[in-house]
Amino acid sequence: MRIGILSSVLLAAATTAAAADLTSPSGAFALTVDVDGAGTPVYSLTYKGKPVVTGSHLGLTADEMDFGKGFRIEGTETRSVDETWQPVWGEYANIRDHYNELAVNLKGGTPERVMTLRFRLSDDGLGFRYELPRQDNANYLTVRDEATEFNFSGDHTMWCIPGDYDTDEYLFSETTFSDLEKALGSYRRHSEAQRTGGTTIQTPMLMKTADGMYINLHEAALVGYAAMLLDVDTKKHSMRSHLVPDCHGVKAYIQLPFNTPWRTMIVSDDARDILASQMVLNLNEPCKIEDTSWIKPMKFVGVWWEMFTGTQKTWAYSDDYRAKPGVTDYSKLPSNGRHPANTENVKKYIDFAAAHGIDGVLVEGWNEGWEDWCSYRKNRQFLFDKPYPDFDLEHLRDYAKSKGVKMIMHHETAANAVDYERQLERAFTFMKENNYDAVKTGYVGAIIPRSEHHTSQWMVDHANYVIDRAADYKIMIDSHEAPRPTGLCRTYPNWLAQESARGGEFESMGGNPPSHTCILPFTRLKGGPMDYTPGLFETRLSTYGEGKTGQAMTTLARQLALYLTMPSPMQMACDLPENYERFADAFKFIEDVPVDWKDSRYLEAEPARYITVARQDKHSDDWYLGAITDETPRMATVSLDFLPKGEKFVATVYEDAPGADWKENPQAYRIREVKVNSKSKLKLNLASGGGAAVKIKKVN
């Protein structure tokens, strides 16, 4: 859906052989583009007169042709666009896309090559891409390297995760250029994943300059190309693109004409602007799905956390590791008795969802193949239309329907993407036949084909193919271990959420410090919503049974706040129904909180420290507010001046009680009601690792 309610496009063309300049609509940003003595394109960017990127080279190398030197500027074109569009779901009902654009047309070399560099400068920052038209001497390119440089002006603070071709499930380091090597050196290499080593990092990453400028670096619209990592020169304070290769060292096989993904920098001297920016979405293509009425934001519970706790529960039905999906007669295998994806247990979740107005129930471990799912020597792991004998799919389908609850499908592929493509049509048909409209996909382990990586071109193509086919079947997707998002949910709004970062599951595997959810919105979330799986009420792992120790670094009230600070149209309530029954008054907030918004206001923010955000429900006049902090307790003082003047509201505050603390007293929360209006100020008590959530309901 894309309805421009205001659209003005000004066109001006100028042919020049000289350097080209562009400013953003307000004039805050200024860009210069030129070619150097070797004919290599160079760009630089300033924000309010201060350098963001100093003279940095651009170029691409392919086996067939070099697009890195020998160019002259043939001409430039500029235009201005100001339009507003309506996403199917999101943080805002209306998104303004207002930018000035510069296209620099380059020519040169023998044989002659042509390339356009397109720059879009908004008041949020810069996006640019390489556009490669069909060449006189080449229709196809084998891209070996993209040499996009980002030279920065100082030893900035940075928040980043190590370069890895296969996973982004890392904690962020808070470091500087100078200390980066040390910071990354402490990371353990993921078992089956490919770490780049050295000082390569992933995007989205964030920097802060000594004088308080914030810079988010990422990419938009990753289609038909490999994901971009960044090689960091810690002495020169510079970065250079590092595309994820295939086993031949090739980064992308492209057919001309071709546009690369946008390289993006969101920049501001106010941290809240980084969170509010919709620039990455704006740089993506409009929605490709004509009828979007079937795309429905949702909350869900699921047979999931049981497998992460100390209760020894398994996704697998049996303990026989020789069992083969499609070959073994599972009805003849004994159950291991620790398989929660069974009919009776699933009904409990359905009953719970129905009683509490939760839209869906996810069930993991329902299908054949989990006995040996982590094996490296796998060929086929799963069948996506074969339930285990103790999961009565038809009965559960009808039962869920009778209760008004949607079942959510689970397709763990164990990274056998080839086999998933073979089964895809059958799997999606099976879903629709059985009343499933949404699927959580997963790619745990090493990719098949073995030569590929989770973020190489092949897997980027795979993920985009799956989302496109899913749209044909009217299926919504929540993908785990897929290439990190780059705003493609604008084009495919059936891509409700992705994991693609270290999520809540790690609370059972070493934990996520509270700063983690204070940095994710500044980094990973700039690409799109995350299925973080909030809602953990019982944080002490030992209470679940034997086998696990440790504790999630969060208070209960903070878990409520995450529904606001980690916005997603597909939001899980991850804990067990019995834990929610124990804290039914707090669970009321999860029942009430929407997952789709008319408006959002970032009220307080500092990366990895704290975030306070207010959002207006898309379908009512009610507002919701969430505030989180790191391990430092704080009092969030927020003015409610975003409320309409003269209207009355009642705020229900869920906050850490005095004495609450993630470690010693995580379940100490208090709930209070206050009458408020646009002149009110709220003080919210946030404990160490804590948070607060507020429902602000309009009253007559």
Ligand code: NOJ
């Ligand atoms: C990893 C996913 O992130 C997690 O949510 C899921 O439960 C497991 N894979 C099993 O598919």
Ligand code: CA
């Ligand atoms: Ca995962």
